[in-house]
Amino acid sequence: MFRPEAEAASEAARREVQGRQLHELIHTLARSRNAFWRERLADVDPEAIRSVDDLPALPFTTKADLRDTYPWGMLAVPRSFAVRAQASTGLTGKPTIVAYTTRDVSTFAEVVARSLVCAGARPDDVLHVAFSYGLFTDGLGLHYGGERLGATVVPASSGNATLQLQLLADLGADGLACTPSFAMLLAEQARAAGVDGLAVRYLLLGAEPWSEALRTKLEAAWRELTGHPVIARDIYGLSEVIGPGVAMECAESPGGLHVFDDHFLPEVLDPATDRPLPEGERGELVLTTLTKEALPVIRYRTGDITALQRGTCTCGRTHPRIERIEGRTDDMLIVQGVNVFPREIESALLEAEELHGAYAIVLDRRETLTTLEIHAEVTGTAVPPGLDATLRARLADRLRVTPRVVLHPEGTLPRASGGTVERVHDRVDDTDPLGLAPGGA
């Protein structure tokens, strides 16, 4: 651990500090000269915010708030106190601007240093950073975190895979930080070019969603290249909160990411009701920054779907863990009052070896109670008897709502036109939204 006194602190000790920091944060913002914060907290009594249990009494912040106050409207300190500005990715229009004080830059470096150690990094490592350097937070974030740890950081940035492979081999990189797709591209090129002498032990991957299947592929590809085990671990973050280093998978227990909750307080809410969900249930991740100075956020709605787990991890860290991000609230379907995420359906279907991979989700809205139909293709032309019932039981268990499962021979379901395939369809009358013959296949 990079900072064991924080990373392995007891739940009680951590809660005590969090409560005090939350109170100070709300107190400072409510009384600041900043119009946005004074207005947002107008109905909040800072004296009543004393513990993390008081979070539900606080208002949310969103990406729209950052956009509406572009560029500096949410700064909680005079602009001249900020020593760095960066931008966050947006799908459309203007970027949103985020800013850091000297202390924020230091916090950022610390949480990334902790993340690196989570993945197995050591101070005497060579760390090759192939995230792009620039306005977005990944490149500089990993860079400063690596330096904080004491590693020799190689700011390779993105692009030019041939040069990157040469540097990885010649400088003896122990760690590679980049997007999962770039890690795969480098592995493929290294194999094709017969590059040897690679010493990489860990891949620290982020900035794109990726799956367990890709982890398996990446670890195998890099193991083959280096001749020793290589682990791939997920780093999570968002610029609005700080950048990468909000949460990190540890080497010992992949599958969940430790949230550094002495800086970033996580909640998981039901996206339909905004109420906190019990541990283990999937909903929207909402984050409050406890220590940020320039651009704090309160209950920031990430739109990312996950579940929270508490308790001590096998690595010894006591930070709660979030599940790998399963999708976005924008994709959520509500069926009979239950929140259903298309990615969960996909992962359940992909586990069935008999299936070909193509599938479609139909929401039958002809009756008052919406029902869920899942159409999937088997490999070949014959549908194995009983497979629909098996899949129905598996999906019901996973989704907590029982779907109708209809299986089709390979090649029956609609295919992508222009690159993306429409997965979710509404059935509102007797016209089949999938364009199939009446009565299914």
Ligand SMILES: [Zn+2]
């Ligand atoms: Zn752990």
